[in-house]
Amino acid sequence: MGPTNGGDDAFAACSLNFTSFPYKPMGGCTHIDEALGDWxxxxxxxxxxxxxxxxxxxxxxxxxGGAIFIPRSQWNDCSGPLPLQPGVSIRTCGFDDFYYGSSKCSTLHVTRIDGHVVERCSLFGNSSFDDACGSCTSAISDEVENLLADLEAQGSHVEEAVCRVAVVVALMARTPVIGSADLHNCLPALTASEPAENYIKLNDGVAGALFAVILVILGLGVVIKHVAKKSNEEKKMMKKKNKVGLSKELATKCSGLYRFSIEEIEKAMSAEGKLLGRGSAGQVFMGQLPSGQLVAIKKLFQSNTSDSFATEIDGLSRVRHPNLVCLYGCCVEDGQHYLVYEYCPNGNLAEHLLSKECVLTWELRVRILRDCAAALKYLHYHSSGCIVHRDIKLTNILISDEMVAKLSDFGLAKMLGMEESKVFTDVRGTIGYMDPEYIVSAKLTCSSDIYSFGILTLQLLSGQRVFQLDLNARDQLTTKAKDVSAGLRPLWEFQDPRMEDVNTLDMESILQIAVLCTATSSRGRPTIDLVFDEIDRAWRNTQYST
Structure with a gap:
């Protein structure tokens, strides 16, 4: 029986029955080009x-109960563009090898799949979605590993992908309700699954011995901490003594920037002098250069000059991007430290969400998210290594006169070298936006920024108007988003009610990527290039509709 939901003539010859799960077009699917090796x-x-x-x-x-895949000739009949979605097809998604006989895994029958997979994927509704989904994806991955070993088909992207699809199809064929919404929403989590052999189970004797060793180590830690306390105090004193000489080091970092004199800074501030904002590192004032150009001047507190100033200079002096606030110059004189930036007259993103007079349109919100993702993509794939911003939040997204979003405040930024995937560092950032994994382990990765961006995205979609997002508000926000993404709550309950002309398909797509970004473990989060691609598709789709 052919497709009953209409579509392109090239697809109409497909003999599969799509009645129970008709294709529903998605927003932003215009330039798809994937391969099994990308999975x-x-x-x-x-x-x-x-x-x-x-x-x-x-x-x-x-x-x-028979063969999972259909013959190649029949599969080729299904290769045309999907109904109402010309950019998506078997070819553009890299599904060409999903036919009977293409590989060892392609000849599998439904009955070959172990029944425990069905059991572990039948927990939806009886436990939390996260627990049920975790059990299901783990079972699928385990079964794929077993099948690849039995068929001696390890090491091939095609075999692994075909085998994984075979398990998913067999699971659907043996599940009472084919097309379960929970199962459908769970399957993308397979991107984060890992083999169970990465974990070691200890018997009671070994666990007891290990616990005793830990107690001894903790005891030694107390002694070492006491002995080291005096040494740390001496280091702090040395740091204070070296503060006068630090200016030469900072001056070297400023070598590639314009060096303002203290007189130029004071004159620029006297022309305007309006206080724009205040943070933990210093105050930001509006200034005016002799040319008439408006600038933002940050005056750093004395307690932060050796940290935030050096970090911002080191970070912003090496990067240039349309969606990053531009650093024009600096001033290091008479014990004072100033940074001079481009001025963004439309304030920050938090102020726009707070505004009752002017509501951000759907189109503008998508554009802002795209701008922010573009900035992070540039930082995370910088030629010198991944630059982790560490403080992605609403107040650090500035809006230019042309409503272009620009990421600001690099006072906490950290560079990961080309050979580093993570570093262990002091935990700093803004509560509510900080990566839970980073808070617990102090392990900083590029994925820490992804989590913060996910929280910011959820705020922009929901219109949650807060400057300081506490942990309770964060958890309420992410829980509600996960429920909506899983189909447990309607989309309108999450969407900002003030927002009009929303493209529902694009809204769902961006919400889904934001939920993935806020996964508790960094292993479950997408990289910024994938995040940007999804938001860019939604942005281009918005442009086509206007």
Missing amino acids: NGYPKSSCCQHALAFFAHALALHAA
Whole structure:
């Protein structure tokens, strides 16, 4: 039986039955080009994830208790663009090898899949979604590993992908309700699954001995801390003594920037002098240069000059991007430290969400998210290594006169070298936006920024108007977003009620990527290039509709 939901003539010849799970077009799926080698357990874009679920349900109906995949000739009949979605097809998503005989895994039958997978994927509704989904994805990954070993098919991207799809199709074929919304929403989590052998189970004797060793180590730690206290105090004193000489070091960092004199700074501030904001590192004033150009001048507190000043100079002096606030110059004189930036007359993003007179449109919110993602993509893939901002939040997103979003405040930024994927450092940032994994372990990765960006995205979509997001408010926000993404609550309960002309499909797509960004573990979060691609598709789709 062919497709019953209409579509392109090239697709109409497909013999699969899509009645129980008809294809619903998604926003932003215009430039899709994926390959099985790009997978990290599942398609990387939500467009191809949605397409795979569409085909998997149809294959499940066709398979019943027999072969999972159909012959190549029949599969080729399904290769045309999907209904009402010309950018998505078997070819553009890299599904070409999902036919019977393409590989060892492609000849599997439904009955070959172990029944424990069905059992562990039948917990939805009886426990929390996260627990049920974790159990299901773990079972699928374990079964894929077992099948690859039995078939001696390890080491091939094609075999692994085909085998994974085979398990998913068999699961749907043996599940009482094919097309379970919970199962469908859970499958993208396969991108974060890892083999169970990475974990070691200890018997009671070994665990007891290990616990005793830990107690001894803790005792030694107390002694070492006491002995080291005096040494730390001596180091602090030395640091204070060296403060006078620090200016030469900072002056070297300023070598690539314009060096303002203290007289130029005072004159610029006297022309305007309006206080724009105040943070933990210093105060920001409006200034005016002799040319008439308005600038933002940050005067750092004396207690922060050796830290925030050096970090901002070192960070911003090496980067240039349209979505990063530009650093014009600095001033190090008479014990005073100033930084001079471009001035963004439309304030910060938090002020716009607080505004009752002017509501950010849907189009503008998507553009702001795209701008922010573009800035992070530039930082995370910088030629010198990943630059982790560490303080992504509403108040650090400034809006230019042309409503372009610009990431600011690099006082906490940290560079990870080309050979480093993480560093252990002091935990700093803004509560509510900080990566939970970073808070607990002090392990800083590029993914820490991804979490903060996810929280910011959820705030922008929901219109939650707060300057300081505490942990309770954060948890309420992320829980509600996960429920909506999982289909447990309607989208309108999360969407900012003041926002009009919202593209629902794009809203759902961006919400889904934001939920992935706020995964508790960094292993479950997408990289910034994937985040940018999804938001960029939504932005281009918004442009096409206007």
